[in-house]
Structures are given as C-alpha cells and as structure tokens.
Amino acid sequence: MESEFKLREEKPPAEMEGCPMAPDGVRRGRPAAGQDPVKRKQILDGARRVFIDMGFDAASMNDITREAGVSKGTIYVYFANKEELFEAIVEEERGSIFNNLYGALQSGDGLRETLINFGMALSFKITCDKVISAQRTVIGVSERMPDLGKRFYERGPMHGHKIFVDFLEAVAKKGLLEMKDISLAAFQFTDLCMAGLFRQCIFAYRSEPPSEEEIRYVVSAGVDLFLKAYGTEKLRRLMGAESD
Amino acid sequence: MESEFKLREEKPPAEMEGCPMAPDGVRRGRPAAGQDPVKRKQILDGARRVFIDMGFDAASMNDITREAGVSKGTIYVYFANKEELFEAIVEEERGSIFNNLYGALQSGDGLRETLINFGMALSFKITCDKVISAQRTVIGVSERMPDLGKRFYERGPMHGHKIFVDFLEAVAKKGLLEMKDISLAAFQFTDLCMAGLFRQCIFAYRSEPPSEEEIRYVVSAGVDLFLKAYGTEKLRRLMGAESD
Amino acid sequence: MESEFKLREEKPPAEMEGCPMAPDGVRRGRPAAGQDPVKRKQILDGARRVFIDMGFDAASMNDITREAGVSKGTIYVYFANKEELFEAIVEEERGSIFNNLYGALQSGDGLRETLINFGMALSFKITCDKVISAQRTVIGVSERMPDLGKRFYERGPMHGHKIFVDFLEAVAKKGLLEMKDISLAAFQFTDLCMAGLFRQCIFAYRSEPPSEEEIRYVVSAGVDLFLKAYGTEKLRRLMGAESD
Amino acid sequence: MESEFKLREEKPPAEMEGCPMAPDGVRRGRPAAGQDPVKRKQILDGARRVFIDMGFDAASMNDITREAGVSKGTIYVYFANKEELFEAIVEEERGSIFNNLYGALQSGDGLRETLINFGMALSFKITCDKVISAQRTVIGVSERMPDLGKRFYERGPMHGHKIFVDFLEAVAKKGLLEMKDISLAAFQFTDLCMAGLFRQCIFAYRSEPPSEEEIRYVVSAGVDLFLKAYGTEKLRRLMGAESD
C-alpha cells in the first residue's frame, strides 16, 4: 500500500522522460503500470463483491471485469493472476473486519460494561452478513490455500486476541480478575460471546444474522459467566457498590 | 472388484427393499440401475476424497471419475448431477461425524467426568483433520447452497445440541445444575470445550489438529468454568465428597 | 419378414433340445433371438414415435428404450444399430403412408370425380401431421443418408406415380385425355393438387394441416386446370352430358 | 488474416453503427466483441458448410470450429449458442436464396417469355444442390423449431409468392390473364414449374440436380398449361401475332 505513494516520489526512470509532469514535480497524467491507486481500488471493489458472493472458484474473471468496470488486461497488470487478486481481497477484508474492533476495550467504563461492549462489537461483526460471507470465502479455500487462511486468522482474530489478552492482563493486575491461563480465558470469553451463533451463521443455519437483542442477551450471559468464574472478590465488591 | 462378492452377502441396506430377491433372502443377479451398493460406495468414496480435498467447485467430475475408478457415465446413473452427488457426500459425512458422538452422555459416571468425556469427544471430532476438511467444504458452499449448510447444521450440530439439552435438563432436575436458559448454557458449554480451537482449525491457522493433551486442557478448563457458573451447592457437596 | 415364419418350421438346432415344444411340433415359448415378431413390433412402435417426433439425431436410444418398453440390449438383438432401426422405421412409414393411397383410381366413377377423389386422398395424406413429421425426418437425413431418402421416394411417391401414369394412359386410350408426356402430366397433376400446401406444411409455415374444405378447393381447381389443359373434346362432351 | 485489412476499409454494415470511428469515417482499431465482420463471416462460412452438410443435430461445434478456423470461445463471442448460430445461418441462406430471385418478373418481355424466365430461375434455384441441402437442413429441424421453419418460409417462398401475385394481378389488369383466385394461381404456377422436381431433389431421389434442358422442358410445359387455363382471348391474339 505504501509503495504506491512512495513510488510517486521517486525520480521517474529514464524511460519515463517526456512524460507529462507539472513544474511542481508532481506527476500528472498516467501513473505507471499497475500503480494507479484509483484503478486498483476499482478492481478490488469489484473483485470483493464477486469473490465474496460466489467464492473463489465460482467467481470468474469476467464477472470481476464487469463488476469492476475495468478491462481484463488491466486486472492482470495490477495482479499477476486470479489467486493474487484473491489474496489481496482477503487481506483487505481482514483489515476492514478487524481494524477498529478493539476500540471498545479502551473506554474508561467499568469492567462489566466494557466487556459487554467489546463482546457485542465482536459478536456483531463476526456474525453480520457481509463478514460471514467473507469468512465463508476464506474458509472455503483454506484447504487448498492454507497459508491464506492462516494469515487471515493470524492478522485478524489472533491479532485481536492478543490485544484482548493485554487488556485482561491489565485488568488482572488491577486485581479485578484472576485467571490461571489468560490466553485461554480470552478465547473462552470470545467464544462465550458468540455462543452457538458463529457456527449457526457460518453454516447458514440462520438465514438472518442475530438481532441486537439476541446478541446482547448472549453476550450478557457470557460476560456474567466469565465474571463469575474469573472475577475476584474485589471486583464483586466494586460491582456491588456500582449497582447500589 | 473382489470385494463385491464378499459384500454381496451382507444385509442389503434399507433402500434396497423391493429389489428382486430370491426366496432365501439372498439377492441374486445384478442390482438395479444406481442401486448397486458396492458401486455406490465406490463412487461416494472417490467423490468424498475429491470434494473434501478440493471443495465443490474445484472438484471436477473427471477427478471423481478417476478417484472412484468408475466411468463418467456410471456416476450419472447413481447421481443426477454433481450437486446431488455432493449433497449425498455431505449427508454421509454429517452422519459419520455426528452419529455416535453423544454416547459419552450416557455413561453412568459422575457429572464432571461425563462432561469432560463428552466435551473431549466433541472437541476431538470437530477439530480433527478429516472433519475440519469436511466442514470447510460445507461452509465453502453455504453461500450459494444455504439449504445444504442449513441441513448439515440442523441434523448435525443442532441435533446434538438437543440431545445435550435433554441431558442438562435431566441433570438440572437432579438438582446438580441450575441454568436459567438451558439451551444457551448448552451452546456455551460446547463452545467452551473448543475455546479458540474451532476457528483456528477451520481457518488453517493450525496445520495440525490439537493434541489430546491440549484438548483435555481446554475441555477441563471449560468444564470447570461451566460448573462454577451453573453448579449447585448440592453438586459441590457431591464433588467434594467424591474427591476426598 | 417371411424368414420369421420359415424359421419356426426348421428343425430346432441341437442346443435347443429341451426347449418347450408342444406335441403338434409348433414351438411354444421363446422365439429365436431377434425373431419374435411381437417384440419387433414393440420396438418399431416405440422407435417410430421417437424418431418421427425428434428426428434421427435428436432421438436417443434411451428414449426409444423407454417408449418401446424393451431393454437396450434387446433392441440391439433385433437391429444392428441405430441407423438400421431407423431404416426399418422409414421403410414401415413409407408403407403405411403410400399403401392404399391409389385405391381411389379404381373406382368406376367419372374421370373428374375420380381425379378429385384421388387428388384429395393424396393431398390429405401428404399434408397430414403424422406424415409431414415423417417426411421431415426422412428429408432431414437425406443429405447424409441419400440412399435412404432415395428408397423412400422410389418406393413411395415414385411407385404411386407409376400407378397414376398407368391410370392416365388407360384414360388416354379411352380418348378422354391427350397428353404429350404422360409422366410429366402426372407430376403436374399431383403437384397441382397440393399447390402451395406441401411446402407450407413441410416448413411448418402452417401449424395446422389444411382442412378438408381447403384441400377440396385446391384439388378441384387443380383438376379443372388439368382437364382444361389435357381433356379432349370427347371428355368435354361426356362431362357436359353428365352435368346436365 | 491478410484479407482483414483489405476488408477493413469496406463500408461497415449497418449493424456496426455506433462503433468507435475516427472523424474521417474510417473505423480504426479492433472491432467490438462479436462485431468484427470478417471474423463473423468466417464463422458463418464455416458453420454454413457444417450445418448444411450434416444438419443441425449432427453438426458439432467442434466441426464448426475446425471448418471456420476460429477457436471455440470465439464462436461464443459472436453467437450465444449453437441454436443462435444456426438461426443466423438459416437467415443468411434464406436471403442468399430468395433475394434477386424475382428480377425476372420485371423484364419488359412478353408474358410467356417472362413466365418461362421466372419459372426457370425459380426452379433452378430451388433444385440446385446447395439450396436443396439448405432446405433439407431447415426442414430437418422444423419439427422441433417450427418458428424457424415458419420464418424461413414466410420471408422466403411466401415473400416471393406475394411479389408474384402482384405481378399476376398487373397482368390480369391488362386483360391477359383471368384468374378467379390469383393467389392459388400463383401457387399452381410455381408448383407446375417444379413439377415432380422438388420432391425428387429434396428426398435425394435424384443425386444430381435437374439439367437446364430438363428445367426448361418442365417449365415450358408448366407455362403452357398455365396459359391455356388462365390466358384470355386477348393474350392468345397477342401471342399469335408475336409468333407469326
């Protein structure tokens, strides 16, 4: 991503002399082959829709061409082949799903409220239609492209897991939680927040994503269970005071 | 091919009723079109390997032909088209995964031991290579064939869920557990038993399935959490006595 | 055809000993392979429907199997291959179309009436749905199987043509008609009787065969033309007397 | 391939309007998908040979590919499927057969000569090898694609029929012919001109098309019959004067 902008600032290679360039040194006119970020975005936007709706194999480059509104040849300038384009899409999706998912952990609210907010944000995201489709697409190819799935999980859920582990550690330090295995506790928490929901959505057992109320219900129950199991006496005192 | 004769003497499966059969009850002669269970198994076995390795779209009927060792035309005698063959595979897989998964609930053991045994059986099954591959295959098509995914979940995980709910209800009646929402508690339990594992496996973050020790560790922690949250005073007394 | 009956009377070959045979020497039970006229008829009846409805190429042996109610193998006992079966059908159809078509020429009626009756029988036959379909089927393969088309025409229309020529010759001898080229006159007559109709039907320009009134109208006009051109003074006198 | 450039400078056919075109009116660059008239012609030429030689069903797209010298995919850029390609061929053939067939009616010659010339042109055309093959092809599918056959007849023979009816009407107005039913008379005329020939050719009873002499013989006889039946006294006077 950065390289796009970096390249703009490099001195143009010799064969580019004669290319239109304004006196301010900013190149106008055509970007180098495969370097126009607008076109790249156009391609990715079209490809995302197609790949996520149909899956990797059922998506055809023609479909993508049509959806993106660019020519076949152009796609192959920006991406070596279907697979690389797909990988770029997956990378992008991962970002758009998991970035900004952990902000809830930084509110200064009480622990229970924070956990509920975080749990809901997580559960909402993971079970919403768009994201379920994207995950299906990734899972669908993970047998043949395990590295792709692995990278998706590593930079997505696993990255978030670490953030959450840090959060729990901080809370533990404050003496509000007591967990023998914080990483495991973190996994337990996230899975409690989606109890039953993730698999129901990913297998299309549910045709609609869970409602906000349902998510709140499941997350609340999960948080309660979590706090009952890992909350310290100190936490209980604090919360008792709070609710008074 | 030789196995044909061996198998021929087995009891014919239920769906063969109505086929020509000699008075002695042993079927003679050639089975009806699409009815030879040996050939059918051959096809299903080949197709299973191919579908589960490659996914529905990437699997070609030629691959299946080759893998099954039958001719292209023969497959179309037994199955109307690729999709029906796929559905048969999914149905079969579902059966082989989820049947006999809930026997652990019927041991007369103590509650904790029973839950651990059940949780381990479940977690083992769901995260083993074969089953992960199968689930990927189903998930991969659930966008375009939601009914297939739905049926898989309904007759697989959801069916098991109900069995487990019945179990929990019985235990609750004995006064050992106290749950406001038994169904939710059941989902929490199963997800706690696979805490983190399912998604790590399904996304190929792990290249190996979890070891028995790891599963035991996760399940034990999950059971403890569950019992701490839902166990009654009576249960605690019983367990205390037990562990003395 | 005759061989069927002949074979019945032959001494059964050695390997037939033990076959059921009544004391009167007439074999009961199974006819020799490919010799049972009932089965043959069954096959031909099924094949006729299929071939005539779909044409040679679009007809599948499976369709015929189903329509005839006999097994694939049996068909190949009676007919070496699809083409031979087709030829048998065409032969049969030819017979059923053109046999008994020339009886009208033997009525003792007056010439005009006889010609009208004959023309109508001809025109009716050639333009009725069943026969149009059959002719399309034959014409459709006449490029690739010219002999088949040739034989159809030769033994069908051409045979009838000769009968009609004989008729016209007899009439000419009676001094009622005077034709320089009787064969040409015969062709002219038959084509006048179907003026426009044949091609309209064969190309499906008409979706319905012509009605009896239409045929009568066309045939009457054709006969009038024909008689005006080839009728002698004697004929005119006779007909004048008749209509008085 | 070289011819491409030669032809490129021809006036583009009507259906090319809207294609990118330089201000000088000469189209530059590559034609749009399915729009290159050279390639289209190449495909049609190949397909025509194959379809007309083998009939619709027996013709394979591979055969056409080979005959046309273009790749399979290319055909499908120009034509949606086999049937549409076939329809295009039939349409083309119809045009090439029936266009310019009625010019003979506009010579200023005497009636008899005009009719003979027209009748011969018609008879020649309809019975020549190429056209017989084409008609067989159309007839062969008219059972399953009646609309195609209907359109062929409507825009071909039926269109010509109307032109001929107009001609006869004009002649009748001049008092040279007297026909109660001009349309029927027109059909009678055309069928007299091919008396016996059309069916003999279409059924492959004749392996060779009729010679010019034969056609002249049949047509002359047909015209004579026609004029004898429908000619007025005035016509006879005119013709008598002419032949003196």
Next chain:
DNA sequence: GATGAATGAGGGTTCATTCAT
C-alpha cells in the same frame, strides 16, 4: 498503458453401444 477478442483446455453431461449377468 489499457483494452478486450481470442484462445483451447477443461468444465459437466449425454450417448450409442457392449457384455456380464
């Protein structure tokens, strides 16, 4: 640099024919 027409291998499916039963 961008285009999209062209490619031809390979997709799912059907078919005439054979031959073990």
Next chain:
DNA sequence: TATGAATGAACCCTCATTCAT
C-alpha cells in the same frame, strides 16, 4: 434369451490468461 449397468468418447459451453491493437 433378455437385460440394463457400464463405458468413455464426444457433446455444448466456460474459463483464466494472453497479446495485438
């Protein structure tokens, strides 16, 4: 003898990729 399951070539059509324009 009659059967119909099995065959595998060939069917129509789609596809990722290339390269002349």
